Amino acid sequence: MIPPNNFITSPIKILHIGNSEINIFNTNGKNLDQVVIDDFGEEWKKFNNFEDPIIQKLGDGYFDIIDDDIVNSQTYCLDVGCGTGRWSKYLAQRAGFIEAIDPSDSILAAGKLLEGIKNIRLSRSAIDTLPFADNSFDFAMSVGVLHHIPDTQQALNDCVKKVKAGGYLYIYLYYTLDNRSLLFKFIFHLSNIIRRVTSKLPGRFKRIVCDILAIIVYMPFILICRLFVWAGFEKLAGRIPLYAYHDKGFLIIRNDALDRFGTRLEKRFSRDQIIEMMEIAGLTDIVVSPNLPYYHAVGRKKEFELNQSSESPLNYPTAG
Ligand SMILES: C[S@@+](CC[C@H](N)C(=O)[O-])C[C@H]1O[C@@H](n2cnc3c(N)ncnc32)[C@H](O)[C@@H]1O
Incomplete structure (x- = not known):
């Protein structure tokens, strides 16, 4: 064309x-x-x-x-x-x-x-x-x-x-997590409190903090999801926060952690x-x-x- x-x-x-x-x-x-x-x-x-x-x-x-x-x-x-x-x-x-x-x-x-x-x-x-x-x-x-x-x-x-x-x-x-459980929403609201702080950090420091969050917040959920999927409980894994990342690489996880915790305007x-x-x-x-x-x-x-x-x-x- x-x-x-x-x-x-x-x-x-x-x-x-x-x-x-x-x-x-x-x-x-x-x-x-x-x-x-x-x-x-x-x-x-x-x-x-x-x-x-x-x-x-x-x-x-x-x-x-x-x-x-x-x-x-x-x-x-x-x-x-x-x-x-x-x-x-x-x-x-x-x-x-x-x-x-x-x-x-x-x-x-x-x-x-x-x-x-x-x-x-x-x-x-x-x-x-x-x-x-x-x-x-x-x-x-x-x-x-x-x-x-x-x-x-x-x-x-x-x-x-x-x-x-x-x-x-x-x-x-x-x-808005309108299709999710109360527990899911509660965990999200906690993460939102963290975001209000992390998104205001200066550039390089923000990126380091978001990398740390990718490891200590994202990875535990993702590893549990992977374990459930591996054990054949895919449906159960789907109810765990961050299931969407169970088959994603660490680069994507770090990128999205920076997106999520590093951006101050998020609706x-x-x-x-x-x-x-x-x-x-x-x-x-x-x-x-x-x-x-x-x-x-x-x-x-x-x-x-x-x-x-x-x-x-x-x-x-x-x-x-
Ligand atoms: C989360 S990124 C998504 C990038 C890409 N669509 C993707 O999914 O990989 C959001 C993008 O929106 C752009 N953006 C923010 N405000 C904008 C505006 N007023 N007009 C156009 N783009 C804007 C940002 O520069 C940024 O690259």
């Missing part, structure tokens, strides 16, 4: 990382938290060396609800908040062309990870300053991003605006809230995957135009 050259503003400059080009745009949006973005830039500088089998294995879980009718060789895609670009890399074999954007230094890491992939274009940009015309994309995705943005509903609206009528938006948002949504927000943004035929990670969902853009000037009707409390 030939990339539609539809930047609506010219890049301020073009950076070259190896063979990759990165289009630099203004990231002075209103709907962003600069400290969170700077922290992600640091995080992805450290965790960017994802090997293809790891991306493939994780991606199969994240994208279980995205079939070839949604993404195929004719699909023009947008990856909002691409981080290292691992999900763009995952979809690049199936998609026509992907525009991957991120406002943080992680876009430089993406330049390295995606080097040589011809059907991905990288841009430094933010969700409310996207340099693309409205109604451009057949498929847009925002994976683990919208819960780190001050106004999640507005961010969702801004993504939907870029999708063609009849096109799709895929999101992954942190969940959470129930399944119903996610469906409601997607409907308000103008999506229909919404499918929420029954599988981990909770919750990832996809919806199709309705044929009518959303009134983008309206205020966010939802104001969910922030956990951060």
